[in-house]
Amino acid sequence: MPRSRIAPTPRRDAIPLVRAFSRDLARAGGLLSPHFLSSGMPLGEARCLYELGHADGLAISTLARYLELDLGYVSRAVSRLAARRLVTKRVAPGDARARSVVVTDQGRRLIAALDRQMDRRLGAWLAAKPRPEIDRLADGLAAAFGSRDARIAIRSPRPGAIGHIIARHGEFYVAERGYPALFEHVVVQAFSDFVTGFSPPRDRIFVAERGGAFAGSVAVKGRASATAQLRFLLVEPDARGRGLGRRLVQRVIDHARRSGERRIVLDTASDLDAARALYASLGFCRTASVSGEPYLPRGVASEHWELAL
CATH class of the missing domain: 3.40.630.30 (Gcn5-related N-acetyltransferase (GNAT))
Known part of the structure; x- marks a missing residue:
């Protein structure tokens, strides 16, 4: 059956709790540093690379819409990523006007390295908290967003x-x-x-x-x-x-x-x-x-x- 479009009313303290959680998580994950995880990229640029790395190729306009970022900013970010040989533009067969941006092998290696660094930082953040609290957090996230391991x-x-x-x-x-x-x-x-x-x-x-x-x-x-x-x-x-x-x-x-x-x-x-x-x-x-x-x-x-x- 089609899912309902009517969202339930959240409990009164849900929004401030989520905001406090997101601030703590952003700090733990290194999202607030000028250069994301010492990569030499600001966060917006890193987001562009990450999303391109998890797609089959995207037009710049599609990437901007998905990230809800200014088209001009995304275009400049992609140009900087291309200058570092982290992404390249692919021309569609039979239509030279249809171009999409894809991640290069070098870009995929950087994404994998950043993922490992992020995992280490978040692992240390989680290890510093009581295990029962982390179990409840994981259960709540799985209920809200689904298990990442679900095939x-x-x-x-x-x-x-x-x-x-x-x-x-x-x-x-x-x-x-x-x-x-x-x-x-x-x-x-x-x-x-x-x-x-x-x-x-x-x-x-x-x-x-x-x-x-x-x-x-x-x-x-x-x-x-x-x-x-x-x-x-x-x-x-x-x-x-x-x-x-x-x-x-x-x-x-x-x-x-x-x-x-x-x-x-x-x-x-x-x-x-x-x-x-x-x-x-x-x-x-x-x-x-x-x-x-x-x-x-x-x-x-x-x-x-x-x-x-």
């Missing part, structure tokens, strides 16, 4: 999953990204057509779950001329940065090859930078772009991408 499994949908996928598309694109309300109607109609003509084994729906909770989805539809259509790719915000989008798309590619398909097609939108970078990194090429679709925001084009198998 993400990809499986066939459970009963009720299709309705949830449709609802999450509406919530994410309309409520969170500001797409026109018509977009949700288009998704409902598209899924209705998909299910009505559902014909396995060529047609499949894959659902990702973490600890039994919905984490993402993708579907594949067999078309004429040995063509498979990738549809309904979605990754929940709290499941991003783990390579799940790549796993889902790769699952479709593997399934299409086993089914004897000769190509995969998909439609996406020009403002979905992370998804477009992912498709490009897997060999998809943009073959068409149409502006003015009423179900997309003004200035956003509908794009058609293809992958030859």
Whole structure:
């Protein structure tokens, strides 16, 4: 079932407690120093590197939106990271205008070193506190955010999953990204057509779950001329940065090859930078772009991408 959008009222002392906790944690983790963990980078720059290191490539505009930082600042930060050979720009095959920023091997080594240093500092901070308090803190964090160790499994949908996928598309694109309300109607109609003509084994729906909770989805539809259509790719915000989008798309590619398909097609939108970078990194090429679709925001084009198998 779709998760509720109504947040419960927190207890009266929750906010000052969380603020005190965040200040102590920031100090322990070295987040307040002028140069993050003696890396020579201010915190904002380090955040850019860290997020790029946990993505499949991001456009600078997407990175700025995700970090809620000024686009000009992020652009300058990326330029400084590139000058240190920690990141580089990747050009999408078939479209020289589509560029994403990716972390280099040198950048990944620095991220790993900073992670180890952060772990040591936080380990010392935790060791100085009574064990029962730390156990209660860990239990509370796991309940609020989920266990980091919970595996993400990809499986066939459970009963009720299709309705949830449709609802999450509406919530994410309309409520969170500001797409026109018509977009949700288009998704409902598209899924209705998909299910009505559902014909396995060529047609499949894959659902990702973490600890039994919905984490993402993708579907594949067999078309004429040995063509498979990738549809309904979605990754929940709290499941991003783990390579799940790549796993889902790769699952479709593997399934299409086993089914004897000769190509995969998909439609996406020009403002979905992370998804477009992912498709490009897997060999998809943009073959068409149409502006003015009423179900997309003004200035956003509908794009058609293809992958030859």
